[in-house]
Amino acid sequence: MRVLLIQTPQVTRDVISLKGIEMPMNLAYLASGLEHPGDLLSAYGHDVLPESLELREKEPINVRILDLQFYQDPWRILSSEVRRFKPSLIGITSFTIQAKHVDRIAQVAKERDDDVLITFGGPHASALPGKSLSEMPHVDVIVVGEGEVTLLEIAGCVFSKNEGNSTNEVRHHLSKVKGIYYRDAGDKKEIKVSPPRPLIKNLDLIPFPARDKLHLEMYKPLFVNYWRLPSTGILSSRGCPYNCSYCSKAVFKRKFRMRSPENVLEEMRSCEKKYGIKDFRFYDDAVTISRHWVKKFCKLLIDQDTDYTWNAFSRVSDVTPAMLKMMKRAGCYHLKFGVETGSNHILKQINKTTTLQDARNAIKHTDEAGMESLAYFIINFPGESIDSMLNTIKFAKELNATYAMFFHCKPLPGSKLYADAVRDDTLIHTDWEYYGEEDPPVLRNQASYRETRNILRDAYNQYYLRPRYLMKWVKDIALNFSIEKIKRLFDGIKTFMPSRRQ
Structure with a gap:
């Protein structure tokens, strides 16, 4: 059985040129789960459909990943790959800004093979499953939340078709799969909803x-995400216990689950052995949520004298001097910090709890x-004044972090901001392509784009052209000279400065 997993093309239209893929x-997690179903089901710890167990016993799954981010003509590449590989099942993932591409991907695939079953999962799909399915006529199934076990069960349903069942019988089998929205077998315009999918119990497995x-x-x-190449992302936990109003937790929810430090180190060792990778960036919402975990993980790395470099996200309230030194x-x-604003009032408004x-x-x-x-800042929260935004830039300069990045506030589906906007009818549009963090405001209670676009551009110029900031770099390079630091300085200049000038 063949499964094709697809990453949607990029949408690039930024005030700054954030070059990096x-x-x-x-x-990659979905692929490993499909090819090693026994390990995945051990990790899951709940009952699964018999079809997925039969699939494991009867036929191995051949999985390919097609990343359309790299191609100038992704549609030609997609059509060619579907024609050559002939998948029985396609899984597509997307963030909100890329969601417009999903149905086109599905349409191109259906033109090659109308029988292929197409699923859509990830942050946007999980946040708006019913709306997504109704807006995407060529998509068959929406996967909500963690997708590994759900996709494996869907694959079992598709395999039953290869065993002689009809398409309608396959759709009947889908009714038993938890965590999906799907089209009715008799009336494709009718959307069916299955019970929610329980979370995976043991991330180590x-x-x-x-x-x-x-x-x-x-x-x-992007240059701030690696120290040396090759480099890879890695995930030590799933979920976030906090409830910031601008953040979407549609996939992993608020239940915080961690892998053991030993298991994470084992994956790092595997990356070094298989791919020569010794540089890692943690995709966790905040690695530092558990100080006990951080201490144990760092002790492992130090005691075993590893030569790994890594970076991570953290909340500003989580770190201590002793932890940082370790x-x-x-x-x-x-470390990347979501500072967000220069106003304690807005921090309370967005429920940041810092x-x-x-x-x-x-x-x-x-x-x-x-x-x-790296300090992240968001301007133009609902109801925020121009003076407040200017104070955020002032506060950023006071902090004088190694890097700073500034974005427009966007009500991402799955966030409280989005739910409030729907409730209060303040959404200007839902043209997802223009929900990028540098795009015009999409809320009626935000300042105009003319005002905030200029503020965003000025923020970068003011931050990176200050004598105090430049002297910080000169001092750092003089005290801790390395070729990597020089490269990072020039990468930063190329990233932040040329596109600022109009």
């Missing part, structure tokens, strides 16, 4: 992502530990 680790399905040499992330010793060179003083402490202590820091 990340590996679709979600697809999930097979490692199938990075061998990706062309690793083609992936070069992380530095363990190979961490860079303060400006937390941000000051986090950046200061990270700098003192000898690590880079």
Whole structure:
């Protein structure tokens, strides 16, 4: 049985040129689950459909990943791949800004083979399953939440068709699959909903992502996301216990689950042995949520004298000087912090549960530990004044992090901001292609694009052209000279400065 997993093409229309392509680790997880179903089902810890068990026993699954981010003409590549590979099942993933591509992908695939079953999963699909299916006539199934076991069960249903069942019988089997929205066998306009899919119980037992399905040499992330190449993303936990209003938790929800430090290190060792990878970026919402976990993980890296470099996301309230020094010793060179705003009032409004003083402490202590820091800021929250946005830029300059990035606020599907906007009828449109963080406002209670676009451009110019900032770089390079630091400085200049000028 053949399964084709597809990453949608990029949408590039940024105020800044964020050049970098990340590996679709979600697809690599799906691929490994399909090819090693026994390990996946052990991790899951719940009952599964007999069809998926029969599939495991009767026929191996041949999985390919097609990443359309690389191609100038992705539709020609897609058509050719479907024609050559002849998949029985296609799985597509997408963020909100790329969602417009999903139905076109499905349409191109159906033109080659009308019998192929097409699923759509990921953040956007999980946040708006019914709306997505109604807007995408060529998609058959929406996968909600964690997709590994759901896709395996769907594959079992498709395999039953290969055993002689009709298409309608396959759709009947789909009614037993948890965690999906799908079209009725008799009336394709009618959308059916199955019960929710339970979360995977033991993350340590999930097979490692199938990075061998990706062309690793083609992936070069944004310069702040790696220290040396080759590099890869890695995930040590799923879910986030916090409830910030701008954040979507449609896939992993708020239930926080961690892998053991030993299991994460085992994956890092595997990456080094198989692919020569010794540089990692943690995709977790915040690696530092559990200080006990961080301490144990860093001790493992230090005691085993590993030569790994890594970066991660963190909340500003989670780090301590002692923790940061230990992380530095363990190979961490860079932390990303969601500072968001220069207003304590807005921090409360968005339910961030941090303060400006937390941000000051986090950046200061990270700098003192000898690590880079990246501070993220969001401007134009609903009802935010121009003065408040300007204060955010002022606060960013006060913090003086190694890097800063600024974005327009967008109500992402799955977030409280989006739910509030739907409830209050403040959405201007749902043209997802223009939900990027540098696109015009989509809420009626936001400042105009003319005002905020200029603020966004000025933020970068003000931040990166300051004497204090430039002197920080000169001092850092003088004290800790390395070719990598020089490369990162020039990458930063190329990324942030040329596209600022009009």
